[in-house]
Amino acid sequence: MTTTRVDRLVTAGTFSLDGGTWDVENNVWIVGDDTEAIVIDAAHDAAAIEAALAGRTLRAIVCTHAHNDHIDAAPALAAATGAPILLHPDDLPLWKQTHPDRAPDGELTHGHTLTVAGTDLTVLHTPGHAPGAVCLHAPALNTVFTGDTLFRGGPGATGRSFSHFPTIIDSIRDRLLTLPPETVVRTGHGDPTTIGDEAPHLAEWIDRGH
Template sequence: MSARLDHATTSGTFSLDGETHEVDNNVWVLGDDEQCVVFDAPHDVSTVRDLVGERECVGILLTHAHDDHVRMAPELSEALEAPILLNPADREVWQLTHGDLPWDGDVTDGDMFTIAGVDLEALHTPGHSPGSTCYYVAELGAVFSGDTLFQGGPGATGRSFSSRETIEQSVRERLFALPEDTVVHTGHGPDTTIGAEKEAARGEWL
């Protein structure tokens, strides 16, 4: 297995419901020396291009459509000649940033992608947004959680299109069903593990 994970952080803003906040986003690129996929398209196309290098990017997998994760998606797609893939349940959220501009392909629960000899499984985990989707890579013992799960618990749900009850159900039923040693690569902040977050949730909301 030749798969490797490249990481960087970009800085910019997140805007929703009339508020704008400064945020740092993780950029994750999974692949080998020939091909890769990119998770999300935050803030800075050049940073993502540097991580991709000369490799063929076969897809930009969006974990959800909040503007700090998708604002640069059309420009990044053009730069990398790669399709933008999004769960269509996030259509209204996408339209807040990009209007009627379409993305390239839909991602639905259970969809499988193969890159660098490893399989990625799309897990629909609504709550932070209606179409929030995590990507589980069993061979690497890792899940890319977007803003569904962080070190310290589920993502924020105090804004439009979000639901605390729904995100807790998604994490409980989909992510906490993964092996406890699974590493969680988040959309913001440090990595964590399924086991650590499950333990922290006990007695709180689990």
């Protein structure tokens, strides 16, 4: 019996919103065993993601939110693998900016559980960086995949359209900092952290945002 593991693939491309474009590197997280997996955030390079799957059955393409750098490769990866694309419906307006002619295949809702290789990942709706932003908590793996909601050093950006600083603070406080402190935070960009490392800084983030 193989055990569930987390693989990290870093892909490069651009992020565009509100008339600006920036070069970015994204974390693509692959969760599964030797036979099946899910992909969290199909960023930039469908061929590289498919290669990293190494023949495993892809059960779902999960979008933590619909900024273009997190979803630009999702339709191509879905076409190559047959896997459904899952997105929280509150992010459909953002999704349509990138993929106006291709809708997601299913909805992510708060409290919904996805299971891959016998491991449960619970959807946590964490709006703020985007209206439909979600995190995925996998207690058996001692990890939470936070997309762009929580990073090493603080919350995701809230200075652009569809984002709201007080909302992201509420999401982090109520739905992430309540997780066990040893929980590893696997982010949409950059290096991991832990809930315990970030929790003491909540007041600083609030002060910084005022």
